[in-house]
Amino acid sequence: MVELLPEGEKVVSNEQERAYFKRYKEDVRERGKPFFPYAMFHDTVMSLVVVCVIVALTCVWYFTSGEEAGDAGILGPRYADEADPGTTSFVPRPDWYFYFLFYLLRIFKWPDSVILGTVGIPTIALILLLVLPFIDRRRERRILRRPVAVVAALLVIASMGILTYKGATAKESLAGENVELVDEWAQVQGLSEEGIEGATLFAQIGCLNCHTYLGAGTPNLGAPDLSEIGASGQTAEEFSAYVANPAEFGNNVMPSYESQGEEVLRLLGIFLEESKGEGGG
Amino acid sequence: MPRAKSKRRQQAGHLLMVPVDWLEERSGLVGGLKYFLFRKVPRDSNWFHTLGSATLTAFIVQTVTGVVLAFYYKPSPDEAYASIQFITNDLTLGWLVRGMHRWGASVFIILLFLHMGRVFLFGAYKYPRELNWLLGVGLLVLAMLEGFTGYLLPWDQTAYWATVVGINLNATAPFLGPFLSDFLRGGQEIGTETLSRFYSMHMLLIPGGLIGLIVLHLYLVIRLGVTSPPWSDEAAGRERAEVVTAKRGLVEPRPRGDGSVPSPSEGTLTGEGPR
Numbered sequence: 001m002v003e004l005l006p007e008g009e010k011v012v013s014n015e016q017e018r019a020y021f022k023r024y025k026e027d028v029r030e031r032g033k034p035f036f037p038y039a040m041f042h043d044t045v046m047s048l049v050v051v052c053v054i055v056a057l058t059c060v061w062y063f064t065s066g067e068e069a070g071d072a073g074i075l076g077p078r079y080a081d082e083a084d085p086g087t088t089s090f091v092p093r094p095d096w097y098f099y100f101l102f103y104l105l106r107i108f109k110w111p112d113s114v115i116l117g118t119v120g121i122p123t124i125a126l127i128l129l130l131v132l133p134f135i136d137r138r139r140e141r142r143i144l145r146r147p148v149a150v151v152a153a154l155l156v157i158a159s160m161g162i163l164t165y166k167g168a169t170a171k172e173s174l175a176g177e178n179v180e181l182v183d184e185w186a187q188v189q190g191l192s193e194e195g196i197e198g199a200t201l202f203a204q205i206g207c208l209n210c211h212t213y214l215g216a217g218t219p220n221l222g223a224p225d226l227s228e229i230g231a232s233g234q235t236a237e238e239f240s241a242y243v244a245n246p247a248e249f250g251n252n253v254m255p256s257y258e259s260q261g262e263e264v265l266r267l268l269g270i271f272l273e274e275s276k277g278e279g280g281g
Numbered sequence: 282m283p284r285a286k287s288k289r290r291q292q293a294g295h296l297l298m299v300p301v302d303w304l305e306e307r308s309g310l311v312g313g314l315k316y317f318l319f320r321k322v323p324r325d326s327n328w329f330h331t332l333g334s335a336t337l338t339a340f341i342v343q344t345v346t347g348v349v350l351a352f353y354y355k356p357s358p359d360e361a362y363a364s365i366q367f368i369t370n371d372l373t374l375g376w377l378v379r380g381m382h383r384w385g386a387s388v389f390i391i392l393l394f395l396h397m398g399r400v401f402l403f404g405a406y407k408y409p410r411e412l413n414w415l416l417g418v419g420l421l422v423l424a425m426l427e428g429f430t431g432y433l434l435p436w437d438q439t440a441y442w443a444t445v446v447g448i449n450l451n452a453t454a455p456f457l458g459p460f461l462s463d464f465l466r467g468g469q470e471i472g473t474e475t476l477s478r479f480y481s482m483h484m485l486l487i488p489g490g491l492i493g494l495i496v497l498h499l500y501l502v503i504r505l506g507v508t509s510p511p512w513s514d515e516a517a518g519r520e521r522a523e524v525v526t527a528k529r530g531l532v533e534p535r536p537r538g539d540g541s542v543p544s545p546s547e548g549t550l551t552g553e554g555p556r
Contacts, residue, residue, distance in 0.1 A: 035320050046334065
């Protein structure tokens with residue numbers, strides 16, 4: 001954000017800055033208006049508007065929704081079902097002001113770059129925000145004479161807006177739709193009986209919220225495509241152990257699925273081992 | 282008779298002032314309040330300048346409703362969800378309090394961004410207000426953390442799974458990541474420990490930080506004053522030469538044209554021409 005200096009203008013020295021502030025103080029003292037009642041009137045009106053907007057949102061939210069969990073009105077439900085660590089088919093969704101972060105993770109979906117989305121870009125953005133007054137040292141405040149600042153601001157607003165919108169409208173794959181694909185998978189991969197059972201579980205418990213499989217699912221958080229995972233030569237037991245506790249294998253992003261129980265893990269392992277891709281089988 | 286009455290009224294007035302004087306003599310607070318209320322602000326300050334106090338109002342709404350919610354909310358996985366249902370459906374006006382807390386959070390964040398946008402637009406982060414910009418960024422970060430920690434408290438599926446993902450994201454950070462996520466989780470799984478932690482951070486640690494930063498932020502606003510709109514012809518602190526250029530039409534195209542709402546009180550103090 002080092003701005004292009006218009007002709008003849010220099011970066012202000014400390015003395016000029018101090019002179020400006022001295023002039024500012026004089027102007028305000030001599031020609032300013034008292035905070036009370038002038039500015040305070042504006043502040044009071046605005047504060048009342050804020051409270052009214054909050055109450056209005058609350059009323060719309062409450063009176064259009066029902067007591068049942070998930071009974072959504074115009075502004076969403078009062079609450080979803082009670083938290084249940086056992087179900088993994090639930091699609092995680094943050095509050096709206098984290099949507100931009102949420103969607104950023106979909107852009108950086110490859111395992112090596114996911115850290116850019118989770119930590120890299122937010123950290124860089126925060127640092128830029130913090131150092132802004134130290135980069136932009138010119139005294140010019142008129143917006144049309146701050147081209148770099150204007151462009152930067154517009155870019156930030158546009159990208160935040162787009163990311164928020166995309167995050168809000170992002171579609172998750174539904175467990176029901178995924179289960180219908182199991183027959184097709186069984187044909188392509190030549191799955192065994194137990195492999196098909198594993199595939200059905202795979203479709204149901206929400207693996208496809210982060211992983212992709214033969215074109216299905218939404219890539220998230222850097223989770224890899226699993227269509228050919230079985231070609232890596234790992235055994236079903238190894239896959240089960242990994243899914244039970246990914247952190248043990250150095251994967252801190254994927255949650256533990258140990259709570260699903262041994263049988264589910266065993267079938268998932270078999271399914272993953274048999275998934276050797278279209279060329280395998 | 283009327284004279285006696287006015288005398289009595291005068292005495293009553295003096296009597297009223299006794300506690301005020303008492304307080305002033307011992308604290309100087311009355312003088313401080315007077316300074317706060319009657320300090321001068323730039324004559325061209327307008328509706329744009331209300332975004333900061335609007336944000337503060339939203340924060341106060343959060344504080345008041347938060348305190349009431351804490352009366353009834355039970356931060357344990359067994360009881361949290363039921364207590365939220367009780368507050369929303371059974372408690373008198375509980376729906377209003379919880380709804381205002383929930384939607385107030387969104388309004389708070391929106392106003393923070395708008396206020397920040399205004400400061401950016403006005404170039405108000407420049408000398409000597411750089412420090413206040415830093416405090417403002419700190420406030421924004423803490424407010425987002427409030428959002429993150431508060432989201433888990435209803436202990437429903439949305440809350441739980443969003444937090445699972447959120448904590449896992451923290452874990453991807455280099456070096457500190459795994460420690461941070463262990464600290465947030467308070468164990469292997471998200472459960473009792475996590476909920477207590479989030480509750481404590483949400484209503485003690487982060488609000489404490491917010492209040493501290495808000496006090497410093499306001500102190501600097503009062504000490505340094507607010508900036509005039511940059512397009513104003515009578516912006517406080519402008520260089521006199523700039524006025525001449527403006528009159529010649531070099532800056533003319535945008536005196537007041539870009540969406541500024543002229544304040545109703547503007548012009549009430551006219552009579553003094555530009556110097």
